[in-house]
Amino acid sequence: xxxxxxxxxxxxxxxxxxxxxxxxxxxxxxxxxxxxxxxxxxxxxxxxxxxxxxxxxxxxxxxxxxxxxxxxxxxxxxxxxxxxxxxxxxxxxxxxxxxxxxxxxxxxxxxxxxxxxxxxxxxxxxxxxxxxxxxxxxxxxxxxxxxxxxxxxxxxxxxxxxxxxxxxxxxxxxxxxxxxxxxxxxxxxxxxxxxxxxxxxxxxxxxxxxxxxxxxxxxxxxxxxxxxxxxxxxxxxxxxxxxxxxxxxxxxxxxxxxxxxxxxxxxxxxxxxxxxxxxxxxxxxxxxxxxxxxxxxxxxxxxxxxxxxxxxxxxxxxxxxxxxxxxxxxxxxxxxxxxxxxxxxxxxxxxxxxxxxxxxxxxxxxxxxxxxxxxxxxxxxxxxxxxxxxxxxxxxxxxxxxxxxxxxxxxxxxxxxxxxxxxxxxxxxxxxxxxxxxxxxxxxxxxxxxx
Amino acid sequence: xxxxxxxxxxxxxxxxxxxxxxxxxxxxxxxxxxxxxxxxxxxxxxxxxxxxxxxxxxxxxxxxxxxxxxxxxxxxxxxxxxxxxxxxxxxxxxxxxxxxxxxxxxxxxxxxxxxxxxxxxxxxxxxxxxxxxxxxxxxxxxxxxxxxxxxxxxxxxxxxxxxxxxxxxxxxxxxxxxxxxxxxxxxxxxxxxxxxxxxxxxxxxxxxxxxxxxxxxxxxxxxxxxxxxxxxxxxxxxxxxxxxxxxxxxxxxxxxxxxxxxxxxxxxxxxxxxxxxxxxxxxxxxxxxxxxxxxxxxxxxxxxxxxxxxxxxxxxxxxxxxxxxxxxxxxxxxxxxxxxxxxxxxxxxxxxxxxxxxxxxxxxxxxxxxxxxxxxxxxxxxxxxxxxxxx
Numbered sequence: 028x029x030x031x032x033x034x035x036x037x038x039x040x041x042x043x044x045x046x047x048x049x050x051x052x053x054x055x056x057x058x059x060x061x062x063x064x065x066x067x068x069x070x071x072x073x074x075x076x077x078x079x080x081x082x083x084x085x086x087x088x089x090x091x092x093x094x095x096x097x098x099x100x101x102x103x104x105x106x107x108x109x110x111x112x113x114x115x116x117x118x119x120x121x122x123x124x125x126x127x128x129x130x131x132x133x134x135x136x137x138x139x140x141x142x143x144x145x146x147x148x149x150x151x152x153x154x155x156x157x158x159x160x161x162x163x164x165x166x167x168x169x170x171x172x173x174x175x176x177x178x179x180x181x182x183x184x185x186x187x188x189x190x191x192x193x194x195x196x197x198x199x200x201x202x203x204x205x206x207x208x209x210x211x212x213x214x215x216x217x218x219x220x221x222x223x224x225x226x227x228x229x230x231x232x233x234x235x236x237x238x239x240x241x242x243x244x245x246x247x248x249x250x251x252x253x254x255x256x257x258x259x260x261x262x263x264x265x266x267x268x269x270x271x272x273x274x275x276x277x278x279x280x281x282x283x284x285x286x287x288x289x290x291x292x293x294x295x296x297x298x299x300x301x302x303x304x305x306x307x308x309x310x311x312x313x314x315x316x317x318x319x320x321x322x323x324x325x326x327x328x329x330x331x332x333x334x335x336x337x338x339x340x341x342x343x344x345x346x347x348x349x350x351x352x353x354x355x356x357x358x359x360x361x362x363x364x365x366x367x368x369x370x371x372x373x374x375x376x377x378x379x380x381x382x383x384x385x386x387x388x389x390x391x392x393x394x395x396x397x398x399x400x401x402x403x404x405x406x407x408x409x410x411x412x413x414x415x416x417x418x419x420x421x422x423x424x425x426x427x428x429x430x431x432x433x434x435x436x437x438x439x440x441x442x443x444x445x446x447x448x449x450x451x452x453x454x455x456x457x458x459x460x461x462x463x464x465x466x467x468x469x470x471x472x473x474x475x476x477x478x
Numbered sequence: 479x480x481x482x483x484x485x486x487x488x489x490x491x492x493x494x495x496x497x498x499x500x501x502x503x504x505x506x507x508x509x510x511x512x513x514x515x516x517x518x519x520x521x522x523x524x525x526x527x528x529x530x531x532x533x534x535x536x537x538x539x540x541x542x543x544x545x546x547x548x549x550x551x552x553x554x555x556x557x558x559x560x561x562x563x564x565x566x567x568x569x570x571x572x573x574x575x576x577x578x579x580x581x582x583x584x585x586x587x588x589x590x591x592x593x594x595x596x597x598x599x600x601x602x603x604x605x606x607x608x609x610x611x612x613x614x615x616x617x618x619x620x621x622x623x624x625x626x627x628x629x630x631x632x633x634x635x636x637x638x639x640x641x642x643x644x645x646x647x648x649x650x651x652x653x654x655x656x657x658x659x660x661x662x663x664x665x666x667x668x669x670x671x672x673x674x675x676x677x678x679x680x681x682x683x684x685x686x687x688x689x690x691x692x693x694x695x696x697x698x699x700x701x702x703x704x705x706x707x708x709x710x711x712x713x714x715x716x717x718x719x720x721x722x723x724x725x726x727x728x729x730x731x732x733x734x735x736x737x738x739x740x741x742x743x744x745x746x747x748x749x750x751x752x753x754x755x756x757x758x759x760x761x762x763x764x765x766x767x768x769x770x771x772x773x774x775x776x777x778x779x780x781x782x783x784x785x786x787x788x789x790x791x792x793x794x795x796x797x798x799x800x801x802x803x804x805x806x807x808x809x810x811x812x813x814x815x816x817x818x819x820x821x822x823x824x825x826x827x828x829x830x831x832x833x834x835x836x837x838x839x840x841x842x843x844x845x846x847x848x849x850x851x852x853x854x855x856x857x858x859x860x861x862x863x864x865x866x867x868x869x
Contacts, residue, residue, distance in 0.1 A: 040527075262863035329519075331526050340522035357526065360519055363483055367515030368534035375530035379744035381539055382530055398518040400532025401511060403608060404650030407536065408803040409747060418859075420804060423852055438856040446524070453525040457536055458650070463524040 031223070032257050034244025036416040038378055038451055040186040042335070043391045044355070046294040048193055050305040053320055055128075056313040059102050060119040060346040061087055064339075066157065067445075067467070068166045068474055071098075071117050079106045084131035084153050084287035087120050092478075096167055099154025101289040101310040103129040119346065122311075135285030138208035146211050150278065153287045157349070158274035159209075162255055162267045164470050165445035174268040176215035176259045181231045181272055182222040182242075184249030185334040189294035189352045191272055192228040194305065201279025202230050208278050210236050213268070220254045231272070247416065252448040256417045261442045273352055293347065295321045297335070297355040298393040299328040312347050314354055327359035329396050336450035337463060360397025368400070375399075378413070378455045403458040411462075414451035419443065421452055425462055428469030433476050436469050445470065486510055504600035508607035537612040539743055543736035544616050544793065547726035548585075550719055552577035554729065555624045558679040558722050564690040580624050580680055581725055584631050589615040591632040595639040599648070610649030610656070610799075611639065617657035617793060620726025621786065621834075622664070623677040630668055634660040654841045655800045658834055665834070673831075675700060678722035697723050699773075699785045699823060699830035707772045716783040727789035730782075737792040746796045749805065750812040754791035757816025758782055765824055773824045781820055790819070790833035800841040804851040811847055815840045 063071040070091040075081060081104065086097035102124040110119040133153045138146055147170050150156040159168040159177075168174070182191055195202070209217055216238045221227045223243035232239070240258060247253050251269045261267050270278075273291050280288040289310035296303045301322035308317065318330065331338040333351040347354070364370075372382030376392040384390070411421040419440040427435035446463040453462040492499045493506040510516075511534075520526050556573030560566070568576075592615045600607045618635055642659035643652040665672050675696035681689055694701065694709060698721050701709040711721050719729025726732075740746030762778035769775045782788065795801060795815050802811035815836050822832025829835060 042527075260862060262859070265863075329526060335527055336525045338523075338526070340526070355526075361517045363514040363517050365482070365514055368532060369538060372530060377530045379529075379531050381535050381743045381745065384530075394527040396519040396526050397515070397528070398520060398532075399515060399528050399530045400534065401516060401518065401606065403533050404648070406533060406610070406650045406799055407745075408798045408801070409749075409805065409808070412805060418855065420852055420855060422803065423848075438859070439852070440859055450525050454527065455529045455531075457529075457531050457533055459528065459532065461521060461524060464521070 029238050030240040030258050032240065032242045032244075032254075033223075034242065034248040034253065034257075034416045036413055037184075037245035037247055038414045038455070039184070039245045040336075040376070040394075040454070041389075041391045042186045042298065042357075043393045044297040044300055044303050044357075045187055046189070046296045046303045046305055048190070048305070050292060050307055051320060052307045053316055055102070055124060055309060056316050057124055058107075058313040058346075059100070059104070059122045059124055059309070059311040060313070061098055061100065061122075061311055062119050062346060062348065063088065063098075063117050065349040066098075066167055068164060068471065073109065073117065073120075075106050075120070077106050077109060080104070081106060081122065082131040083128050083289070084133065086152075086154055088117070090167070093169060093171075095151050095170055096156055097151065097154050098157055099287055101287070101312075128309075130286035130288070133281060133285050133287070136282060138204060138211060138282050141208075141211070143211045146208050149281065150208070153281055155278055155281050155287060158277060159212075159268050159270050160350075162252065162261045162269065162445070163442035164474055166474075168266075168268045172266055174213050174215070174266045176267055177209050177213050177217045178251050178255050178258075178267060178269040179217065179219050179237075179272055179275060180249055180251040180254055180269075181219055181227065182249045183352075184246035185336055185353075186246070187294070187296040187335060187353070187355060188249075189292070189305070192226065194292040194294075194352065195228050195230050195272055195276070198229050198233060199276060199279070201276045201283055202272070203234060203279070204282050205275035205277075205279035206234055206236055208282055209270070209275070215259070218254070218258055220251075220258075222249070244416070247414075247448065247451060250447055252444060253416055256419075256443055263437060263442060265442075271350060271352070274350075291352060293317075293352045293354060295354045295356075297331075297357045299324045299326070299356040299358055308347065310347065310349065314341060314345055314347055315343055317354065318343060318356065321356075323356060327361060328356050329359045331355045331357070334447070334450070336454060337447040358393070358395040360395030360399075362397070364397075378410075398459050400457075400459050402460065405458055405460065407457045410455055410457060411452040414455055415448075417443065417448070421449065421462075424469075425449075425460070425465050428465050428472070431472060433473055436473060441466075441469055441473060483514065486513070501601055504605065504607050505597055508597070508600070511606075533609045534612075536745055537609040539745055540613045540740065540793075541616050543739035543746075544613075544620065544726070546732040546735040547620055547729065547789065547793075548581070548616070549574075550729045550732040551620060551725040551727075552581045554719055555580050555680065555725060557720065559681065562679050562681050562689055562693050562695070563683060563687045565687070577624075581619065583628055584619040584622055584624075584626070584725070585616070587628045587631045588618040588635050591635045592618070592639050595636050595644070599640075599644045603648075605648065608649035610643070614638070614643075614656045614660075618660045620789070621657060621661045621724045623672055624680050624725055625677045626664070626671055630664060630671060634664040634667070637663045650799055652799055653845075654838055655794055655797045658794055658838055658841075661834055662838055673700075678724075695722060697721070697785065697830070702773045702776060702784075703830045705772045707775070710772075710776070710780075710784075713777070713780045713783060716780065721784075724786060724789075727786040730788040733788040733792050740792070740796070746792070747798070747801070747808055749808040750796045750801055751791055753809045753812030754795050754816040754819075755782060757813035758787060758791075758820050759816070761817040761820035765820065771824075773830075781823075785823070785831050786833045787819060790837055791816070794833075794837050795840075800844065802844040802847045802851075804848050806854075807844070807847040807851045810851075811840055811844055814843070 104124040223241040449462040555577035560568035638660035762781040818836035
């Protein structure tokens with residue numbers, strides 16, 4: 028049953044600023060926020076107004092297209108601001124946290140003794156549900172549907188990503204409880220995919236009621252989309268759900284303790300951080316005290332919540348993203364470089380051997396945010412295919428989106444991909460094409476067509 | 479380089495929207511980005527870091543890989559010239575200088591006319607100037623005969639850039655390889671200047687010099703087509719490139735040095751290069767079995783080092799824009815180029831240089847190959863879905 032998959036295509040980008048294996052615990056920050064733009068395809072509707080008192084687990088917003096799906100406050104406190112962007116789009120709902128978190132109470136029960144509806148209701152009313160996402164589209168899962176399987180990737184191959192074996196050591200009983208709850212949501216398997224190289228935390232290897240698949244290979248082997256493609260691919264009309272391992276713990280805590288405890292361990296990484304290490308915090312936390320504690324080098328830098336290859340830029344006064352377990356700080360590359368395209372390039376990282384940096388294959392690089400060129404039409408071929416381990420033609424799929432041919436997008440496999448699957452394509456692209464943005468545009472087109 | 483940067487920043491507003499020279503922005507932009515990699519950064523969502531490679535770097539590496547062919551071509555022009563005049567003792571430097579004097583004007587005219595058209599188009603159509611012509615501008619002189627009139631180089635270059643590239647939307651959109659379009663234009667518009675036995679070797683004799691007896695200026699393939707088997711240089715001589723032909727194509731060694739650069743840096747497609755050679759080799763083996771005429775009797779290995787076969791396989795067939803784009807498609811595309819090149823050579827003595835036509839033909843066919851390769855992928859996906867529906 029369990030699969031053993033070797034991924035050959037891909038690229039491990041070696042960056043400086045790996046987090047040291049130690050966890051710092053800081054006092055919780057004052058401000059927290061839930062950011063609706065974290066959720067693809069969500070049209071948020073407010074359930075609170077400024078000045079309302081909320082508990083951890085009190086719903087703040089719901090999805091206009093599916094009123095059952097609610098997004099809750101991760102801490103207790105007062106709603107202090109609702110930040111809106113262009114067209115009055117809700118960007119952030121900010122909470123001023125209490126000193127001591129007060130939790131709303133939810134059903135506390137062994138999920139094995141509950142039926143599917145009771146589990147779904149508990150997840151929905153507590154606001155834990157949105158941790159479960161679906162393919163196609165990468166949106167929050169629809170509770171009315173039954174997925175053919177649920178996927179959990181137990182390792183993250185993104186550059187500088189948090190090591191899940193470190194953030195989830197031992198045998199936290201909440202993980203098994205979470206699995207038991209998820210088990211009731213699907214008629215198929217729960218696929219827990221572990222890295223075939225190195226030691227895997229017992230919390231994963233000793234999990235029961237799951238199919239454990241072994242995956243090996245370079246990034247994006249740890250991306251759940253690649254794993255789904257190789258183990259149980261999504262065809263038109265089919266649905267697969269997926270969830271991050273740390274969020275399975277949140278489900279477990281909901282059933283074991285009857286509360287929405289969104290605490291999470293994150294990695295502060297990147298070349299601009301003086302002391303990169305792990306921090307214990309809570310979902311939606313203001314990042315300032317964490318970044319300040321890590322210390323930054325001088326100069327312009329960019330802070331990213333999530334992966335360096337597919338995350339979102341946040342300001343120093345910003346907040347941790349809903350699904351993110353990594354913060355990265357890298358230098359901003361907003362400088363001109365004289366004859367940069369002609370220079371030998373001993374310090375320039377490239378997948379190709381077009382720069383002399385290939386002389387040091389083991390070197391860790393400090394890459395800034397410069398585009399290293401200008402956007403051009405597609406010229407080079409075969410480049411995306413080197414880092415795209417799926418039986419999908421990436422360039423042809425992107426072109427079908429550019430010409431807005433929905434029929435062709437379906438045929439070429441748009442149901443199997445989301446932005447992060449194209450992150451490496453975007454990284455290696457000679458023509459500097461924004462593949463991830465194009466893929467999201469295509470997904471939105473398809474969603475609109477069939478809604 | 480701060481003063482230069484300051485100067486550019488100072489004059490930049492003139493070219494930006496509302497400036498006096500707004501219309502010339504593409505020209506300014508090309509110049510500025512040539513001097514400085516711009517300060518553009520990645521978007522706030524997506525990949526925050528990017529590979530250091532860009533199209534300028536890619537193109538300049540292709541140009542570098544062409545330099546061995548250019549240098550050898552210059553030397554060979556002088557060598558062939560002195561050989562024709564019976565001056566067998568001409569030194570390496572003499573040969574090279576003579577060749578450089580003949581070849582450099584062609585290079586300059588090619589770049590000058592091509593870039594001129596690119597700038598005009600960029601200004602009219604308000605797009606940035608792409609780097610594609612950096613390579614085309616070097617390829618065009620290398621596939622020209624040395625005695626081609628300069629105005630013809632200019633006309634065919636302009637034709638290639640406009641009809642071969644710009645009408646389709648510029649770099650990345652063209653169907654045919656622009657450099658070969660230039661050569662094909664010359665070939666059909668002025669056939670006497672790119673075929674026969676007078677254009678390949680410069681035989682301008684100075685005072686007291688005369689062409690040696692028994693001299694023939696035809697290319698080896700021209701001689702083979704005429705059935706003159708004894709006038710074909712042996713494989714080793716052709717491999718080194720001591721034969722008449724277009725300026726840059728004669729030396730297989732120089733081409734292979736270029737191939738090594740392209741393959742090692744990861745810019746050229748080894749799949750296409752390999753399959754062109756395999757296709758050509760197999761076709762020549764088949765013809766050897768019949769061996770009905772001189773061209774059919776040429777050994778497979780000899781075929782691969784004659785004419786523009788190696789040059790075409792390494793630098794022309796691999797143009798990513800006009801080649802097949804799928805992995806499987808590249809093998810088919812390359813294999814057929816190799817086969818057709820030898821086929822054209824053997825069966826159509828009017829076009830002994832079949833490589834150019836084979837590549838142009840397969841450029842046109844490449845989208846069709848990709849269509850079927852992608853179609854197979856679509857079928858695979860549909861097939862995968864079926865068993866689930868039955869269940």
